[in-house]
Amino acid sequence: MTNRAEQLRPAAPITGSGAPSLFGMRPQDLLAHLLAEGVPARIDQCRRLLAHVLADGNSDLDAIQRPLSRSFRRDVDRLTDRARLEVVERIEDPADGFVKYLLRSPDGALTEAVRIPLEKPGSWSVCLSSQVGCAMQCTFCATGRLGLVRHLQPWEMVSAFLTVRDETEGRVTGAVFMGQGEPLHNYDAVIQAARVLSAPCGGRINAKAISISTVGLVPQIRRYTAEGHKFRLIISLTSAIASRRATLLPVAGAWPLDEVVQAIREHAAAARGRTTVAWVLLGGVNDGPDEVAALKERFAGMPLRFNIIDVNDARPDGFRTATDAERTDFMSGVAALRIPMVRRYSGGRDRNAACGMLAATRYETDAATT
Ligand code: SF4
Known part of the structure; x- marks a missing residue:
């Protein structure tokens, strides 16, 4: 790799x-x-x-x-150069206020960023891409189907952030590297971008309000842990059953669940706080009591925090959003393990801006052809 x-x-x-x-x-x-x-x-x-x-x-x-x-x-x-990425398209989802930006680099590469409204009115977070496309091929993700075109450079990620900040009167208080790409596959550039975003002479975002996600690249998780960054690392688990996780996340072929669990354990010990684990909830797939039992077996006593994210509905890959009853049962099971959790709202789904839907498509063009 x-x-x-x-x-x-x-x-x-x-x-x-x-x-x-x-x-x-x-x-x-x-x-x-x-x-x-x-x-x-x-x-x-x-x-x-x-x-x-x-x-x-x-x-x-x-x-x-x-x-x-x-x-x-x-x-x-x-x-030096001070040109920004070109904004090719800006699409707002009127249902929830999410805004997707399609951005073009000087070499013509297209990438995306999403403006996310926070609970406090008038404050925002930005979802940033780290790569053009992605090599990880998670089965429920449109970006994965693109394959990896190239890594983004730090300035391209920061430029995307500035585009969003410009139109929010500076009230962007957080950033998440959860757009196109696997951030830890582009490790050095993502860390550099996060450093610029958190610098007093840079984006002035609190380092703890910057989240970097990973699908489970074990060597990079270990490096991140050893380097002791203040940014929040989010490790995508999505299944606590090794065989199921391997079918959902092909990267598990290289880094099996046992090793990911060990890397989470090491990170939790070093960070001396709760390690955030993401769980993309797939209706009828990873929302059953077998997953709760596997979580109990593997993570008993480990200081975790759960982010539960609904997969988006009406998908070409056949996955569906969990029903309210399925989700409630699963969340009750996790709560019984004394794992605190947050259900993350993944908005902008009507404009292909939600988690797992970023595929560098123009909404207007797309809408006209479907
Ligand atoms: S979920 Fe993330 S890591 Fe997986 S294919 Fe999509 S962009 Fe890549």
């Missing part, structure tokens, strides 16, 4: 100018880049400039109010 991943990692910045984008940088990154180019920069200059561009959201370097020499601005202008 590593070799294939490296082949799909763009070697050079994918920006219009070919220069690295400011949107993927923290002050120390900008400083290192400028010094490597022979510019005698200082870290305080880099902080001020990035605060203007990223935290304040103003790409016009001439509009910087903070004291910065003209020669420094010129050097940054010459040696």
Whole structure:
């Protein structure tokens, strides 16, 4: 997987100018880049400039109010890129206020981000993609059917975030890497994007309000645990029965359930808090008492928190949403194990914006052809 991943990692910045984008940088990154180019920069200059561009959201370097020499601005202008992803389509689901953005990179790659309304009125989270397509082929996911086209670069993820933040008057308080792609398959770029989003000179999002999901890549979970990041890791379990999980999540062929459980155990011990486990609820598949019994056997006493997400209905793959009775029974069974849980609402389903529906399609084009 590593070799294939490296082949799909763009070697050079994918920006219009070919220069690295400011949107993927923290002050120390900008400083290192400028010094490597022979510019005698200082870290305080880099902080001020990035605060203007990223935290304040103003790409016009001439509009910087903070004291910065003209020669420094010129050097940054010459040696970096500040273009955003192009917004190809913006579709709002009037039923729930979710908004899906179809975004185009300079190389033509299409990706998606989703604006998620939070409970507190007027505040938002953003669901970000980490790859164009995905290699993991989860059986209930439209993205998986695309295959992996390429990894996204950090600036592309941050640019998607800025697009959403711009139209919410800055009231974006969280970000989740749960759009197209398996975030830990693009580990370094996702961690760098999360660092930029949480930086005081960057997105200014509390690190604990940034969630990174994984379908269960064990080596990367272990690396993440060892590195001790403050972002929240969400590990997709979806079945506690090894054979069923292997049919739903083909990645389980490489990293079987036993190893995932062990990695969860290690993460829970290191994080000294509850580890979040995601469960895509598939009606009639993984919502029965056999799953509750398997959970009890494998996770008794482990500090978990459950995120239960309904698979979306009317699917070409034959999966269906659990009925209210099925869901209630399953959730009662999990609650009896003293595992706290949240039922995550996956909105935007009328506009193909919900979990497992991101496939870089234009809604209008799509709607016209179906
Ligand atoms: S659910 Fe996530 S990891 Fe699985 S195929 Fe879809 S995008 Fe990839």
